[in-house]
Amino acid sequence: MLGQILTVLGFTTIAVVAFAASGVLAAFFPPKRLMQSYLQHFAAGVVFAAVAVEVLPDVMHRNAPLAASVGFALGVAVMLAVRSLSETIGKRPEAGGRGAWSMVVVIGIDVLIDGLLLGAAFAAGQGLGGLLVLALSAEFLSLGPSTSSQLIRNGLPRKTAILATLGVASLPWIGGLGGILVLSNASDMMMEAVLAFGSAAFLYLVTEELLVEAHEAAETPLATSLFFVGFLAVLVIGMLVH
Numbered sequence: 001m002l003g004q005i006l007t008v009l010g011f012t013t014i015a016v017v018a019f020a021a022s023g024v025l026a027a028f029f030p031p032k033r034l035m036q037s038y039l040q041h042f043a044a045g046v047v048f049a050a051v052a053v054e055v056l057p058d059v060m061h062r063n064a065p066l067a068a069s070v071g072f073a074l075g076v077a078v079m080l081a082v083r084s085l086s087e088t089i090g091k092r093p094e095a096g097g098r099g100a101w102s103m104v105v106v107i108g109i110d111v112l113i114d115g116l117l118l119g120a121a122f123a124a125g126q127g128l129g130g131l132l133v134l135a136l137s138a139e140f141l142s143l144g145p146s147t148s149s150q151l152i153r154n155g156l157p158r159k160t161a162i163l164a165t166l167g168v169a170s171l172p173w174i175g176g177l178g179g180i181l182v183l184s185n186a187s188d189m190m191m192e193a194v195l196a197f198g199s200a201a202f203l204y205l206v207t208e209e210l211l212v213e214a215h216e217a218a219e220t221p222l223a224t225s226l227f228f229v230g231f232l233a234v235l236v237i238g239m240l241v242h
């Protein structure tokens with residue numbers, strides 16, 4: 001068990017550093033909207049490929065349609081609930097830092113779920129976990145800058161925004177640790193449900209968050225191409241690993 005815990009924490013550190021480093025850098029050098037779009041397209045391709053190449057085949061291999069259906073439905077419900085919470089907070093007439101801190105809570109919930117799913121992936125198999133680390137790192141490279149930049153725009157001092165970003169960046173460690181502790185000896189049915197939950201969560205991330213935000217910027221051939229570059233990169237890595 002100790003070896004599994006250290007493995008999860010070690011691999012999760014890659015995603016944590018991606019979030020923290022990109023967020024801190026963006027606090028001093030805010031990226032242009034088009035650059036954010038490039039990162040979001042690439043991250044969307046990486047996450048989508050990770051689900052298609054690793055997670056969904058594992059779900060199908062376990063052959064438990066009822067557990068998969070329940071887990072997938074719960075995944076969609078949870079992500080919609082997080083979105084509803086985010087929209088509710090966004091409509092509140094909060095001044096200054098209160099709205100910013102509310103945003104931190106929403107992003108923190110999202111990132112914590114990502115960490116939990118990463119821990120579950122390592123419980124299912126190290127190969128699956130390693131590929132999801134790559135996917136989450138790509139996601140966090142786009143989420144870190146948007147988090148710190150938005151906090152500063154919402155009125156928080158740069159130092160406070162950086163500390164808040166670092167705090168959110170550390171949450172995958174907690175989620176990953178919880179995932180491996182709870183699911184290391186989980187039954188096949190439970191693991192099937194959790195992986196299906198993760199599939200829904202990551203597909204929602206791609207279709208309703210990354211690509212939606214990416215399309216707010218002017219669409220360019222390069223931005224579109226980066227989605228497929230990210231997908232192909234994970235596809236090739238998956239082939240080499242297996």
